[in-house]
Amino acid sequence: MFDIEGVGVFLGMDVGKTAHHGHGLTPAGKKVFDKPMPHSEPKLRAVFDKLKAKFGTVLVIVDQPASIGALPLTVARDAGCEVAY
Secondary structure, three states: OOOHHHEEEEEEEEOOOOOEEEEEEOOOOOEEEEEEEOOOHHHHHHHHHHHHHHHOEEEEEEOOOOHHHHHHHHHHHHOOOEEEO
8 A cells, every 4th residue: 555645646547448537636636736637648748747756746547547548557656656556
C-alpha cells in the first residue's frame, strides 16, 4: 500500500477510446487541474512533468488500468509519478 502523506496532487484520469480527461486535486481539496488529457507519450509526459515541478509527488489514478489506461499508467510510472487504479 502506498502512503499518500507526501502526495502534492492527486490526478484522477477518466480514460476513453477517443478522449481522456484529468482532474487534479491537492490534499486540501483545491482543484488545480481540470483538462482534456493527451493520447501521446510525449504530451502525457509533459503534463506529468509540469505537475511534478509545481506540486512535487503526483499520484495518477486511472479508472481503467488495462488496454486504454495502460499508456497513461506506463508514462506516469516512467515520469516518476506514483500510480493507482
